[in-house]
Amino acid sequence: xxxxxxxxxxxxxxxxxxxxxxxxxxxxxxxxxxxxxxxxxxxxxxxxxxxxxxxxxxxxxxxxxxxxxxxxxxxxxxxxxxxxxxxxxxxxxxxxxxxxxxxxxxxxxxxxxxxxxxxxxxxxxxxxxxxxxxxxxxxxxxxxxxxxxxxxxxxxxxxxxxxxxxxxxxxxxxxxxxxxxxxxxxxxxxxxxxxxxxxxxxxxxxxxxxxxxxxxxxxxxxxxxxxxxxxxxxxxxxxxxxxxxxxxxxxxxxxxxxxxxxxxxxxxxxxxxxxxxxxxxxxxxxxxxxxxxxxxxxxxxxxxxxxxxxxxxxxxxxxxxxxxxxxxxxxxxxxxxxxxxx
Numbered sequence: 022x023x024x025x026x027x028x029x030x031x032x033x034x035x036x037x038x039x040x041x042x043x044x045x046x047x048x049x050x051x052x053x054x055x056x057x058x059x060x061x062x063x064x065x066x067x068x069x070x071x072x073x074x075x076x077x078x079x080x081x082x083x084x085x086x087x088x089x090x091x092x093x094x095x096x097x098x099x100x101x102x103x104x105x106x107x108x109x110x111x112x113x114x115x116x117x118x119x120x121x122x123x124x125x126x127x128x129x130x131x132x133x134x135x136x137x138x139x140x141x142x143x144x145x146x147x148x149x150x151x152x153x154x155x156x157x158x159x160x161x162x163x164x165x166x167x168x169x170x171x172x173x174x175x176x177x178x179x180x181x182x183x184x185x186x187x188x189x190x191x192x193x194x195x196x197x198x199x200x201x202x203x204x205x206x207x208x209x210x211x212x213x214x215x216x217x218x219x220x221x222x223x224x225x226x227x228x229x230x231x232x233x234x235x236x237x238x239x240x241x242x243x244x245x246x247x248x249x250x251x252x253x254x255x256x257x258x259x260x261x262x263x264x265x266x267x268x269x270x271x272x273x274x275x276x277x278x279x280x281x282x283x284x285x286x287x288x289x290x291x292x293x294x295x296x297x298x299x300x301x302x303x304x305x306x307x308x309x310x311x312x313x314x315x316x317x318x319x320x321x322x323x324x325x326x327x328x329x330x331x332x333x334x335x336x337x338x339x340x341x342x343x344x345x346x347x348x349x350x351x352x353x354x355x356x357x358x359x360x361x362x363x
Contacts, residue, residue, distance in 0.1 A: 029229055030322040032175040032360040035221035039259055043177075043214060046258035054192065056182040056199050057252035061152040062092040063202075064165035064182030065124060066247060069096025071194035072146045072162065077121025080145070082111055083347035085126055087243045087333035089150060093124065095247045100337050104344035109294055109303065110134075112346065113141050122146035125161060127154040129303055129356075130173075130296020135160045152180075156271055156298040159183045162191065168256065170220060173300040174263050174270065175360070177217055177256040205253040213253055243336040274299035274359040281357055287315055291355075301326070302357040309355040316357060326356040 051057050058064055069079065069092070076097040081090055083102040093100045101120060104112040109128045116123065116138065123145050125133050130153050138147065147161030155166055155173050168179040184192050205213065222228055263270075278299040291306035306312050309325060316323045331339065331348050341348070 027226075027229065027317065027322045028320055028358065028361055029224050030324045030356065030358050031171040031224065032173070032358070033170050033221055033224035034175065035170075035217050039176075039262075040214075040218070042258050042262045043217075043255035044258075046262050048254055048257040049261035049264070051181075054184045054186055056184075056195065057257060058180045058182060058202075059178050059250040059252060060088075060169065060247070061150065061165040061167040061180035061182075062088045062247055063249045064163070064180050065089065065092035065148055065150065066096045066249060067182060067195055067198050068146070068148050068163040068165070068184075068191075069093065069098055069122065070198060071191045073098060073121055074194075078117075078119075080116055080120045080123035080142075082124075082126045082128070083334050083339060083344035084109070084128070084327055084330045084350055085334075086152075086327065086330075087336070088245075088247075089124055089126060090334065090337040091243075091245055091247060094244075094337065098122065102334055102337075102339045102344055102347075104346050105350065106346065107305070107350075109350070111138065113137055115344065116141050118142055120145045122148060124148045124150050126150040126152070127157055127296065129294075130154040130157065130298045130300045131294065132157055132297060153300050154296060154298065155300075156267070157296075159185060162188055168260055170217060173274070173298055173360070174260075174267070176259040176263060177253070178213055179252045179256040179260065181252075199251070202249055202251050204251045205255075210253055210255055214255060243333050271298045277359040277361060278302045281359070284319075286312070288312060295359075299359045302359050304355045304357060305350075305353055306355065307353065309353060312355055321358065321361075323355050323357050325351075325354065327351065327354075 078101050079093045079098040080103050081100040084105050090100045104115040106112050109131050110133050120142050149161040149164040151157050152167035164183045166181045168174050168176040278295050282293050288311050291304040294303040313323050
């Protein structure tokens with residue numbers, strides 16, 4: 022595959038106006054029930070430690086990033102894997118009814134029926150993982166969002182935990198846990214700024230072809246202790262500056278998704294799935310490698326996102342055959358970027 026003119030699959034940008042905002046913009050001030058963190062996974066850990074201080078069994082979608090299972094373990098709990106449907110929603114029938122909590126991951130912004138999940142597990146704490154789902158509502162007992170580079174919005178190292186006002190007892194415990202989280206000092210902010218800048222340069226057309234040739238695929242370091250911090254002041258500034266353009270950005274991505282869906286394809290037309298914000302367009306097809314080459318010819322890099330999901334899950338106790346649909350989907354899904362402005 023020729024990456025010399027390829028549009029990267031992830032939106033990793035840090036232009037000059039964002040660099041200025043990082044240091045000199047006005048900070049976003051959290052609303053009631055919001056906690057500004059360095060990652061969405063940090064929010065999952067806080068939610069579990071606040072609601073299940075003695076641990077418990079927590080449902081996790083098998084087709085997922087290993088960071089979610091990591092967060093469950095760091096929260097003092099044990100992950101229990103559940104399957105997904107063809108539409109990348111949680112297969113509610115596979116959820117054990119006796120779970121203590123469940124992390125409902127809205128994969129790629131595809132919304133799950135929280136009420137139906139609540140009916141299935143009426144006593145379980147529900148943590149809605151909207152790391153891909155910016156624009157989806159606050160639901161369940163806790164909701165987390167991500168604004169990391171490569172997510173949507175692709176701003177920097179940041180996540181947001183939101184707790185409904187009705188969840189007063191847990192909010193008091195989270196207030197205490199949050200107060201003990203370390204903040205970014207000046208030196209750590211400089212390091213973060215430099216890492217964001219280096220990553221953006223690496224994803225520029227000038228360098229991306231070289232990065233892809235040097236990059237090695239690895240399944241190592243699945244188990245990682247999560248470094249928990251409050252959100253960096255610079256990322257709070259970027260988030261505040263971006264907010265007025267949120268609806269425009271979502272509209273652009275949805276329009277781009279429609280354009281991609283309407284293209285003519287050399288192989289049998291793939292089945293497309295997308296979420297509320299069209300963070301990525303997901304193509305389900307029998308030959309994803311063929312479709313990947315076709316998009317490469319159009320100058321767009323695609324990826325088999327979460328292709329190692331089952332390997333990751335096995336590192337946390339998953340038994341092969343437990344979630345057959347998740348195992349099948351890892352072989353047939355291709356993710357197509359939609360952030361490109363037409």
